[in-house]
Amino acid sequence: MNPHPLRYLSAYSSDVQHQANQLLNSNQLGSLLKQRHPQAHQLSSGLLYDYAQDLKNRYMRSSPPISKVIYDDKIHVVEHALGLHTFVSRVQGGKLKAKNEIRISTLFRNTPEAFLRMIIVHELSHLKEKAHNKAFYKLCQHMEPDYFQLELDVRLYLCHRDLYGDLW
Template identity: 50%
Template sequence: MTSLKYIAHYPEPIQNQASELISSGRLGAYIELRYPDTHQVQSDKALYQYVNDIKTEYMRKSGTLSQVRYDSKLSTLKNALGIHTYQSRVQGSKLKSHNGITVASLFKDAPPEFLQMIVVHELAHFKEKEHSKSFYQLCCHMEPNYHQFELDTRLWLQWREL
């Protein structure tokens, strides 16, 4: 049996469905049928614009984005798909903030829904630092299908590893 490390914390019925798809060799077909497209956000500049558009639509009052980029070492080094950074520092008499988002490069080849899920997740961290109920409510406000996209992203990662 294949280890389901990406969905190990999900309820047993979901894990059983995933195991069945994997053992029957249908996981790839399931993912490709539900998410046939890939996005066109390939450069760091395009990613910055994409993230900033979502931030402007849902989080106008939060600080400006200083940096948004893809990182090829992210998933292997930090075991994360995206990272948010937040720094505040005093500059003269003002408090300056630095907000950054880094997305794992493997999402360059992902369906657009998966990239959006990662971006929404990292943007939500600017308002809610912990994974709390209000954090997930904010994620669902920005992307109503957030939980389904998160599960399918995890299944996609599992399929890529097979």
């Protein structure tokens, strides 16, 4: 059984879902997304940490450090959303060591840079705000003014991908 084609848009208004459904049914959604985001990024696993660290240094200098940013093929978009922020605490010797890690679904290895930036901004925001509340989304918008449009575009891409495959 195929999953519902608009499952990534369930929190959006019926009007947005209707428009997305029309674009999907007429096979126009892919070309619209490609027009907005013409090419995939070139950020390999090795460059991902530096990319996230640059964003963190620009907007969140005083937040806790991040120790790792990686693509993770164990993250499945349906179960875990788009990425994960993990906080790992370990006792080493007599000290408590804490690490913040960001893991991004490998699905986003070959997507536009704006999609990757939106996911990293989202996960970085969790360093300061754990819940998806007003302060959290305000921080997301501070780091990425087009955050909400990019989140919608990512979700539209996932809907398109389920029906027609990858775009980039």
